[in-house]
Amino acid sequence: LAGVLAQPGGRYQIGTPLTEQEVQRWNIRPSILPDGRGLPPGQGTVDEGERVYNAQCLGCHGANGQGGVFNRLVGEPFPVTKDVDSVDFVIGNYWQYPTTLFDYIRRAMPLQAPGTLSDNEVYALVAYLLYQNGVIDGSEPMNAQTLPKVQMPARAILELDPTTQKRFPWLRLP
Amino acid sequence: LAGVLAQPGGRYQIGTPLTEQEVQRWNIRPSILPDGRGLPPGQGTVDEGERVYNAQCLGCHGANGQGGVFNRLVGEPFPVTKDVDSVDFVIGNYWQYPTTLFDYIRRAMPLQAPGTLSDNEVYALVAYLLYQNGVIDGSEPMNAQTLPKVQMPARAILELDPTTQKRFPWLRLP
């Protein structure tokens, strides 16, 4: 843009380099990719999840995730059809990637105190919510190995928007 | 603009006609043209003007119009040269049309109570200020006949902006 006047190296030399450690310090709520990259050490079970849920989530999302002041998190049926009201789009019938649950709960919940759950608590909540939705049988604890392998029923009906596909032919949904 | 859809008569038929009497009621501070059109009946003398000035104007414009909190109204020399500070541009050396004085004082002065002067008071103030500036000798009262005939010294140096003249070749200053 500034052609002739740019700095040595063809760059503007603006912005300060960070060490990998500084990046980690900045990245307080890391993103979890669908293949599990970003998942922390630790783990949690359905039972542990139930205790955390009842203490920290039930007030807003209702007993057993059936909905309260805010969204219900648990429900049937699958697949969603055009007759299912969108308030009944929940983890079991609509969420397509198990990693999204960990990513979202850790970054954004509980609403009024985000960032306060331990990694173990988040794993436990994910286990509990997947179990309540009938997605897992709860026999294994949730951790960086087990979580990405969970098959979400709603993945089967997810497709890329055709206009987007035309614009980005290389694009594939994970 | 709305071509085919315009109303009968080629107009939009929006806006309400006023009678000439209604126009007069609306026109509470009529404009005075340089040829005197718009001047009301009535008249005033230098002495009357001095009394009104001292009562209503002196506080802001100073004794004898020499300036105070606000603009001076009276002064020398004529013609203004590039060495005359613009704060010394006053009625005597800079105002080019006598009618402007009546128009402006009636519509805008005194600053905090515009529109409260009677027509006679405005004529008197105009007489007083022109006299103070050495433009008239004060022998005649100011009225709709005498005022437009006053020759302002600064009219001699007023010209039309050349760019404007090019844009509007028909334009002549009154």
Added chain:
Amino acid sequence: AGAFVKLSGGLAQGGEKFSEKAFEPMRFLGAELREYGERSEFEKGVVRYISPNLRTRHSGANFTPLDKLDGVITPSSLHFERHHGGVPTIDPAEHRLVIHGMVERPLIFTLADLKRLPSVTRTLFIECAGNGQNGYRNPPDMTLTATRSRGLVSNSSWTGVPLAILLKEAGVKEGARWLIPEGADAAAYTRSLPLEKAMEDVLVAYAQNGEALRPEQGYPLRLVVPGWEGSIMVKWLRRIQVTDMPVMAKDETSEYTDTMADGKVHAFTWIMEPQSIITYPSGLQQIQRGFHEIRGLAWSGHGRIVRVEISLDGGATWRRASLEPSPDPLSVVRFKLGWVWDGKETIIMSRAWDEKGNTQPTQEEFFARWARNNRYHYNAIQAWRIGADGKVVNGDKTLSASLAPRRLGAVGMGGCGGES
């Protein structure tokens, strides 16, 4: 809602052509010079619409009052809002933007750093993917206004640094395809954005309509992604991770995905389809016989609006509206058509065409493709019915029960249409 707004009323009460009150302002000195101006006290009713049905104002949306505005710039105080954890208060001296992940050198930028770099100013619409959600009600909502029909759109002049420049400074590594921008709000809102789009025209914006971004619009930094759904334009931008894979965040999977009539769910429906809305005369306004300029707004994420058509007979025939010159292909454009109302019941509609040949569907066409429980990207033609009494109401048809829902989407408790 419910009260009709007399917009084209004529003279003062009691048949007088004017009243003594009109002279009042001339009698006294007015207000002094001020450092920062405010609008007239008589305009205080022009506000963003906040639905009384909201469960919280910490996560939700409000609507730009399209039916009370003119021209095409949205005053920043009236730009629609959408957020998931409230509007954070950010000290710009403490705020930073970090670019990391698949880059040669992770970089941290202060605001001052960003403002030294080459800048771009563009007039661009931002539209929530949930705009139009009130169109899902069947039978149609007879209290609908232009604001509630399409007010999740706003149009501003944005200034910022091209994201491409920052990525080049950091040096994107081979194999990188995606960016994951993150906000500094409570929800640490994230999305996925193809690197390719970022290299084309995405801005890291720090100014809106000449001044610093408004807090609701991401102060001090936000993404502006021209033509794409608003929810991807991450606000309070603090971090961009360069990756080889999208994150599939909550708000691009469980929200902002479209349910289709064939039972599928569409992800990444980024480009906003053509829209138009007649703002005058529109729902709950009241007009009189005689000349009116019909006015409205049109826009498309695919590119410039080249034609807007208006029907004055419920869609049987269409005529071309005139378009104000548009400052940018991806700006909202104002359309206009002169018209004399003869006092008979009339159904008016508009439809926009963009330079790629896209136009708006009818309701039936829309629901033939999208499921009736979809929440996003509704862009069907909106009709207004002018009654013989001059009152204007929603003119959309009631659809057959099998096609459209009785109560869905925004009207229920989910979604971002701003009414739940």
Added chain:
Amino acid sequence: AGAFVKLSGGLAQGGEKFSEKAFEPMRFLGAELREYGERSEFEKGVVRYISPNLRTRHSGANFTPLDKLDGVITPSSLHFERHHGGVPTIDPAEHRLVIHGMVERPLIFTLADLKRLPSVTRTLFIECAGNGQNGYRNPPDMTLTATRSRGLVSNSSWTGVPLAILLKEAGVKEGARWLIPEGADAAAYTRSLPLEKAMEDVLVAYAQNGEALRPEQGYPLRLVVPGWEGSIMVKWLRRIQVTDMPVMAKDETSEYTDTMADGKVHAFTWIMEPQSIITYPSGLQQIQRGFHEIRGLAWSGHGRIVRVEISLDGGATWRRASLEPSPDPLSVVRFKLGWVWDGKETIIMSRAWDEKGNTQPTQEEFFARWARNNRYHYNAIQAWRIGADGKVVNGDKTLSASLAPRRLGAVGMGGCGGES
């Protein structure tokens, strides 16, 4: 004034690249949805400049803070003000516009009437004829900022009805040449405007940047006269008299007339000549070595700005800046030039060229034509000097005593330059 503003500062105090404070906003819910937004508390210092020398704030001017804004739209709260009897408070329901004089039928319009008629939206600058008045100081004012140098200009998107339409409704009589518009303020401000210009492109505007006019800008109605001096664009418009003669009002005779070097006084200097001002880096800012985008604003009442040149060596050589696309030929345009500052003292300047071939004079060229006690239409090139310490100050030369004044114009007690 006096303090230098560090605009290109790098990292946090104490050498840390970021502080824990940057994480604070993410820990708590932010502000709720609001009906009407406000700017960030951290932006409260961005205000119009009001000179401490003003004798009254009921008649005077303040300045748009050009050196703190981006893009080309002036936020309405920061549009420069100029009035002669304060800003009146007008109830729009009581306000009327009357057209009378040499017309077939005198007409009275309500606001609702005007809004039914065909509308036009244009992005146009408004500049006070007194803009630049601080350039009359000799030796140059070393505390000058871009704001105080050229901040009596603002740029908005105006919507209104073409005055030509109203005149045609009233039916102008043979022999009419002039219009005398009048304001509903205490001063009942009037001017003379040729009918010919009115028939071309003058607007009776009711909206500014999308919403109703701001009170300072004439709420609810003002004239917008594209490209002409701001003082002719009568605000709070209540009456237009059609005549065969100009009124020669106080503000087109005793004020807003130009004193020339040849001893003459020029009346009706309506068209604004080309202007440009570098806003970054500019007076009282503080920069660091390395890359900067030099930015500024340019405009001309004669038509589109086609070229802006920047000198980095005190006027010896000039290079072409790039121009942002402009929404309208008579809009302010943003210019930009990338530049690496090597830490040596540097004098930078800009000059604009319009489509008619007009450009800006040097100070010497200006004072060869205009008298040194003139108060209006100063558009000489403004220079900024960047010291080796990165501090930026007025770079104008001291002129010989015979050419330019020591203390004149706005600096004295008369005129509308906003400093007296």
